[in-house]
Amino acid sequence: MARWEPGARERLVMAAVDLFTEQGYDATTVTQIAERAGVTKSTFFRHFPDKRELLVAGQETLSRLLAEGIAEAPPGASPLEAIAAGLERASNALGPANRELGPRLKAAVAASTELQERDALKSVSLAAAMTTALIARGVPDPTAALAGELGMLAFKRGYAEWSEGDPDTGDDLAPYTLAALKDLRAASAALS
Incomplete structure (x- = not known):
């Protein structure tokens, strides 16, 4: 050892x-x-x-990267454009090991109520990090909270699709999370 x-x-x-x-x-x-x-x-x-x-290993780093990307978005960026900047920054930090871990982690979480609860808390924490970063940019609280939740959904959906895809393609996570955000943005527009 x-x-x-x-x-x-x-x-x-x-x-x-x-x-x-x-x-x-x-x-x-x-x-x-x-x-x-x-x-x-x-x-x-x-x-x-x-x-x-162990389930939330890297959560603090991921939260920090999301918040930094949001903070560094151009001054005139809309809340969802700032979320996209955060998603891109955080997604670019994840590599092949994270991709390999995805399906295995999904199976482990699905088999344990305790891990499902911890995973849900992780999601809340990441959405809160994005919401806080948007509020720091001057975005009103309800708008920031909604955008943060959409950002979390986009990250989860994009990560799931990426990690379940063919690892031999060598493609990056960012296009998946950004496409998921675009889809969620279109879906939310259809709600009115």
């Missing part, structure tokens, strides 16, 4: 998702996750407070 081998955090996430899928969330222990990842139990706890937190 290499104590300081790089990539321990990523290996822990992959090991956990695989074990959650194979044997269920409740039956999986921290020790099993650490062993599968090739690290010690203490290394696990340096990265995560408990196994539940």
